[in-house]
Amino acid sequence: MFSMASSTLEITVISGEDIRNNRKPVKKNAFAVIRTDSQPLCRTEMDKDGGSYPYWNEKHNVEIPQHARFITVEVQCKTSAGDKTLGMARIPVSDFVGGFVPQSYLHFLSYRLRNSNGERNGIINVSVKAKVPEYAASSCSSTATTIGVPFGKTPCYGGVVPGVPVGVPIMKQYYQG
Amino acid sequence: MGNCFSDVQGGKQAVGGVQRKPTAATTMTHNDAVDFFYRSQGFQQLFTQIELSLSAFNLCDRDITSKSDPMAVVYAKKIDGKLDELGRTEVVLNSLNPTWIEKVTVAFHFEIMQPLVFHVYDIDTKYYNVPVKTLKLEDQDFLGEATCVLSEIVTKQSRSLTLNLHGKSRHTGLRNLGVLTIHAEELVASRSAVEMILRCSYLDNKDLFSKSDPFLKVSRIVESGGSIPICKTEVVNNNLNPTWKPLCMSMQQFGSKENPLIIECFDFNSSGNHVLIGKLQKSVADLEKLHKGRSGASLTLTSHHGHEKVLKGQLFVDQFFEKEQYSFLDYISSGFELNFMVAVDFTASNGNPRNPDSLHYIDPSGRLNSYQKAIIDVGEVIQFYDSDKRFPAWGFGGRTSDGTISHCFNLNGSAGSFEAEGVEGIMTAYASALHNVALAGPTLFGQVINTAAQTAGQSLSYNSNKYFVLLIITDGVLTDLQETKDALVKASDLPLSILIVGVGGADFGQMEVLDADNGQRLESSTGRVATHDIVQFVSMRDVHGGRISVVQALLEELPGQFLTYMRRRDIKPRPLHVAQTSG
Numbered sequence: 162m163f164s165m166a167s168s169t170l171e172i173t174v175i176s177g178e179d180i181r182n183n184r185k186p187v188k189k190n191a192f193a194v195i196r197t198d199s200q201p202l203c204r205t206e207m208d209k210d211g212g213s214y215p216y217w218n219e220k221h222n223v224e225i226p227q228h229a230r231f232i233t234v235e236v237q238c239k240t241s242a243g244d245k246t247l248g249m250a251r252i253p254v255s256d257f258v259g260g261f262v263p264q265s266y267l268h269f270l271s272y273r274l275r276n277s278n279g280e281r282n283g284i285i286n287v288s289v290k291a292k293v294p295e296y297a298a299s300s301c302s303s304t305a306t307t308i309g310v311p312f313g314k315t316p317c318y319g320g321v322v323p324g325v326p327v328g329v330p331i332m333k334q335y336y337q338g
Numbered sequence: 339m340g341n342c343f344s345d346v347q348g349g350k351q352a353v354g355g356v357q358r359k360p361t362a363a364t365t366m367t368h369n370d371a372v373d374f375f376y377r378s379q380g381f382q383q384l385f386t387q388i389e390l391s392l393s394a395f396n397l398c399d400r401d402i403t404s405k406s407d408p409m410a411v412v413y414a415k416k417i418d419g420k421l422d423e424l425g426r427t428e429v430v431l432n433s434l435n436p437t438w439i440e441k442v443t444v445a446f447h448f449e450i451m452q453p454l455v456f457h458v459y460d461i462d463t464k465y466y467n468v469p470v471k472t473l474k475l476e477d478q479d480f481l482g483e484a485t486c487v488l489s490e491i492v493t494k495q496s497r498s499l500t501l502n503l504h505g506k507s508r509h510t511g512l513r514n515l516g517v518l519t520i521h522a523e524e525l526v527a528s529r530s531a532v533e534m535i536l537r538c539s540y541l542d543n544k545d546l547f548s549k550s551d552p553f554l555k556v557s558r559i560v561e562s563g564g565s566i567p568i569c570k571t572e573v574v575n576n577n578l579n580p581t582w583k584p585l586c587m588s589m590q591q592f593g594s595k596e597n598p599l600i601i602e603c604f605d606f607n608s609s610g611n612h613v614l615i616g617k618l619q620k621s622v623a624d625l626e627k628l629h630k631g632r633s634g635a636s637l638t639l640t641s642h643h644g645h646e647k648v649l650k651g652q653l654f655v656d657q658f659f660e661k662e663q664y665s666f667l668d669y670i671s672s673g674f675e676l677n678f679m680v681a682v683d684f685t686a687s688n689g690n691p692r693n694p695d696s697l698h699y700i701d702p703s704g705r706l707n708s709y710q711k712a713i714i715d716v717g718e719v720i721q722f723y724d725s726d727k728r729f730p731a732w733g734f735g736g737r738t739s740d741g742t743i744s745h746c747f748n749l750n751g752s753a754g755s756f757e758a759e760g761v762e763g764i765m766t767a768y769a770s771a772l773h774n775v776a777l778a779g780p781t782l783f784g785q786v787i788n789t790a791a792q793t794a795g796q797s798l799s800y801n802s803n804k805y806f807v808l809l810i811i812t813d814g815v816l817t818d819l820q821e822t823k824d825a826l827v828k829a830s831d832l833p834l835s836i837l838i839v840g841v842g843g844a845d846f847g848q849m850e851v852l853d854a855d856n857g858q859r860l861e862s863s864t865g866r867v868a869t870h871d872i873v874q875f876v877s878m879r880d881v882h883g884g885r886i887s888v889v890q891a892l893l894e895e896l897p898g899q900f901l902t903y904m905r906r907r908d909i910k911p912r913p914l915h916v917a918q919t920s921g
Contacts, residue, residue: 186575261795267907268831271867284867
């Protein structure tokens, strides 16, 4: 593993499903906040039209501490009394770092949201891709030509182009490094 | 990427009756299930049409005074061995190396093996002016025969296969009768798709004490005057100015951009008696014009007297774009592969393999047991999609030679390698394992799923053109249902599908939970939810009497699962470098 004080993640907050406020479907203005510990990293725009099925598809680059074990996603909405948290989900860092896939693999992940009482409150859909630092990428490229990758190292050549936002029909050529 | 909505099962909706307000729970259930169902389906096609082009080389010269006048006939070979004619080419005069112009169209079904037989004839001179359809083949000179499976052609990078022609009886095959080349092309219409975001404003309210819960239904008008539903949107609750999620329609669904479509807006009622709010008739080209002009079109209602009343409500097209959607065959012919993996249940509930009533009994007469049948039925279809045909094969629930119960052991008995050579290799490893492994228990799926997921995940480090298919064959009830769910949820982010076949007479209720066909997304113990549905379950006894085979029920969803994975990640087929003939 690389010695870094923090990791850079590319997080796309895609959509929510069946989000409610006091058991009633949210009508509008749902948004999502990404946190580690108690510090907010980013938040989406409000979805004015999606109601209880908000669709944001917003990509954010965030830094998380090396030791972080979870990322938290909160779905909130604006009320007359201020921003209210409707549901929360914890994303273990181990769900997208480590394992057997390349480090730069684009993960599509979904989590059950729970409200402040611990009751189920819909689903949040995100995609996460760990960004590989440039110097590490070059060193990994050199190991790509080696037959048999040393134990413990995760090869990081290859990788996948992230999905494009809706409404922009870009015809991309798939590239394999 | 937008969602795709398709509702070919929708019938004629009842209109009128007592108006009822749907409960929030009912509507939510409807929306949740509908949304996930549509996303699971992707661009699910019922089948794909393939055009076959034929050419031949070095045909046998049957004419004395001139060269042969060849014609080719294409047959589908049925299970009983009979030949069903699919089409004929035209007659090419005076040629031993014909390139036929006439194409033969075949429906491609991924889930079944489709053997094709090709016959080439020399047409006698006196039949030159007779239409080819009326020619009697027994009156012509037979030049040669060739056979192959349709998936053999479409998996080639060049989409061409060259076969040697031989006589009808193999014994006279010593003579060189020439070669036949078959080129397959998917009909181009199936690649086009249109994605739209539709919005309405000022809809009429149909609910007494609340606002309408509108949804749209799009139908294609057919020549007989009726209409066939193509797709419908989700229900938007309590809203007279709804914007629906992106709607995807393929050219295959609406026919052509000029075909008139009926767009109906309904108020959702949980009773199923949805109330028509308004409707209009537009083609896809009309909708594109609405989008470019940023204008709306009025909804109408037909009164009892036949008058059409123009309503205040309007339909707008907020987004409209066309895209080329790569098909399953586009990926396969550019080098993507399906890698077959097998896991076999070795728990004691199967019965002692030496007893004839055991589910693992190897019949000396050669009759296959349920496990063997499932392996062969799935393997003989899917093997064509794997170039090296080395298949991982595991067992679970058995006591291996070192005395421990293993819930994931290599079927070939090797400690290192878990791969078998071809379908025959799996069968050999299975029969051998029955002699070397004692049946034990309990039934756990978690470990074999994790091992398969590890294999799929590791493959991504070397190339991204492999998609894995794990077949689990089991007779019993799971002991580790939650661990299995956890493993499946984790695996749902990988290029992997899992097929489960139940054999014997046990209650397979748990398997129905794992199969997501009911729309309930799998959830792990930590609250993670399956990214998409990767499990398909079939019980052997449920399909035993029916006409659909096990393999058909298992495999028909596989191209959709493959495409869901690829399209979500915007992985595209590789461009074709050099067109080459192979075979």
